[in-house]
Amino acid sequence: MDWQFGVAATLAIAALVLVIGRRLIERIAFLQKYSIPEPVVGGLVTALLIAVSHYGGVRITFDTSLQPGLMLAFFASIGLGADARMLARGGVALLLFTACVVGMLVMQNVIGVGAAWAMGIDPLIGLIAGSVTMSGGHGTGAAWGQKFAESFGLVAAPGIALAAATFGLMIGGLVGGPVAHRLIERLKARGAPLGVAKAEVLTHDSAESGGPFTPQRLSVTILLIATCVALGTTLSRWAENPTFTLPTFVWTLFVGVLIRNALAMAKLHEIDGEALTFAGAVSLSLFLAMALMSLKLWELAALALPMFVILALQAIGVALFTTLITFRVMGSNYEAATLVAGQCGFGLGATPTAIANMQALCERYGYAPQAFIIVPVVGAFLIDIANAIVISAFAGVLPALR
Numbered sequence: 001m002d003w004q005f006g007v008a009a010t011l012a013i014a015a016l017v018l019v020i021g022r023r024l025i026e027r028i029a030f031l032q033k034y035s036i037p038e039p040v041v042g043g044l045v046t047a048l049l050i051a052v053s054h055y056g057g058v059r060i061t062f063d064t065s066l067q068p069g070l071m072l073a074f075f076a077s078i079g080l081g082a083d084a085r086m087l088a089r090g091g092v093a094l095l096l097f098t099a100c101v102v103g104m105l106v107m108q109n110v111i112g113v114g115a116a117w118a119m120g121i122d123p124l125i126g127l128i129a130g131s132v133t134m135s136g137g138h139g140t141g142a143a144w145g146q147k148f149a150e151s152f153g154l155v156a157a158p159g160i161a162l163a164a165a166t167f168g169l170m171i172g173g174l175v176g177g178p179v180a181h182r183l184i185e186r187l188k189a190r191g192a193p194l195g196v197a198k199a200e201v202l203t204h205d206s207a208e209s210g211g212p213f214t215p216q217r218l219s220v221t222i223l224l225i226a227t228c229v230a231l232g233t234t235l236s237r238w239a240e241n242p243t244f245t246l247p248t249f250v251w252t253l254f255v256g257v258l259i260r261n262a263l264a265m266a267k268l269h270e271i272d273g274e275a276l277t278f279a280g281a282v283s284l285s286l287f288l289a290m291a292l293m294s295l296k297l298w299e300l301a302a303l304a305l306p307m308f309v310i311l312a313l314q315a316i317g318v319a320l321f322t323t324l325i326t327f328r329v330m331g332s333n334y335e336a337a338t339l340v341a342g343q344c345g346f347g348l349g350a351t352p353t354a355i356a357n358m359q360a361l362c363e364r365y366g367y368a369p370q371a372f373i374i375v376p377v378v379g380a381f382l383i384d385i386a387n388a389i390v391i392s393a394f395a396g397v398l399p400a401l402r
Contacts, residue, residue, distance in 0.1 A: 003060045010062040014289040017042035021289075039285050040138065040166055043292020051297040062294050069229070070287035071143050075249040076228035077280030078384060079256020080221075080271055083264065093330065097339060097374050098382055100326040104318065104347055105131040105383075105390045111317050113394065115310045124154055125303065127394055129310040131387050133164040134318070137350040139284055140384065141165040142291045144391060147247045152398075159295045160303065162288075167311050172349025176357035179319050180341035183327055184365055187334060194334045194365045213274060221275040225283075228256045250388040318347045337361075338368035342375035351379035 005013065021042025025031045031041055050060050109130035116126025128148065133141035145161035148154050187194065232252030239251070263269045322340040330336035338358050345354030354375050362368060 001058045003058060005060070005062050007063045007065060010064060010290065011066060011286070013046075013062070013293065014286050017046050017289040017293050018285055020045060037138070037285075037288070039288035039292060043162075043289050043295070044166070046293040047295040047297055050293070050295075054296075054298060062290065064290045064294055067287055067290045068146070070283045070290070071139070071146075072229040072232065072249055072252050073225050073283035074139055074280055074287060075143070075253045075384075076225040076232070076256045077276050077283065079228060079253040079258075080224055080260045080276055081273070081280075082257045082260055083271075084261045085264075093370060094374050094377060096329055097326070097343075098378055098386070100329055101135075101343065101347075101378055101383055102386050102390065103325065104321050104343065105135055105387055107317055107321055108134050108314055108347075109390065109394045111313050112310055113398070115313055116306070119306050119309065121303070121306050122154065123398055124148060124152055124157070125160060125306070126310060127391070127398060128157060128161050129164045129307060129314065130394075132391055133161050134168045134314050135347050135383055136165070136387055136391075137168070137346075138162060138165040138288050138291075140387065142288065143247060143249045148395075151395075156296070156303075158291060159297070160307070162292055162295060164307065164311060168314070168348045171311070171315050172345045172347070172353040172357075175315055175319050175348060176341040176344030176354070177360055179323060179344055180337045180357070180361055183323065183337040183340060184334065184361070187337065192333060213278070217272050217275045218279065220269075221272055221279050224256075224259060224271075225279060228252050228259060231255045247388070250385075253384060253388075315348060318344055322347070334365070335368045335370050338371040339374065342371060342379070346375070346379040346383065351376065354379050 018038050019042070021038035021040070024041050024045070025038060053060060109127055112126035112128070112130030113123045114126070116123045116129075128141070128145065132144045136144065141161035141164065142158055145158035148157040154160075184194065229252055232255045233248055235255065236248040236251045260271055263271070322343050326343055327336045327340050330339050338361055341357040341361050342354040345351070345357040355372075358368070358371055358375065
């Protein structure tokens, strides 16, 4: 028996997935503790139910034609949120930390591709379980998953990406705290100063809301997002070549960065941070809900053990890299230890996980003001730009390894 859902029905089910995810998070402490997103929870539950129905002889398919547009809208919101003024606040420390993050991205892909090759599975799977999902998270993972499915014929790529990103989201909150705590205990043993008692922790820039949230404020933000998507899509088409191709969502992100800062320099328009966050969150949530509820879990079962091995190696690799390299490069002090907690958070999960890791440390040992400037800037948009370049470089040599 075949059940096919059209665009409207698929959108309705995606919204229902978000509601289910929220209800489950409210009732299950584990999901709250590790900040698992609503679309991940609801989407995986739905995917499990669809897998059960599949084995029962009922095949369910969705019309996900809205999915690419939602993905591009999310990355446009990331670009529009990239204020160049935040970069100036980070100074030299921001450049050093960004260099550490780029080194981690390369390491993750070397681990992923190398482990996959050693186990005799497609190296592309190792790349997906590398920086694509570990540092990229669900949004970047699903986007590159679609790109790899189209370019390399790995149909299961989106499903593999979302499964790996979910693992990373959970492990990122488990690794960061213990690794940073160990470093801080070393600092305490040496009598080194820790955090300050009181500090204003600046996590990001956003325009003042300027009053209640209204349809007019949202409509301007939608105009900017749609412009980024249209220009990004056009640039991607123009720049496409067989040697080096950036996905459309990366071009869309770049356009967002340019528009945001061009408007600020010309003093024509200040981006509405509240409306931008709202539009980006809705786009990402619906995109992930559609991607996850469309997972064909029965196609991923054979990869369970190899994937677990690769992802376990990634967790160990990030813990060692941040301890041996990032901590030392950033000064071997309390700020550096807090940055380690943040890098473990977004290096295995997402920026919210990074902030949660740092907040947990700072509540115990005191604030680290510089870390709360640097991590959001790098985790919010610099890592996406760097990751796109690193992934594209690795994807260019993968055909020779497959």
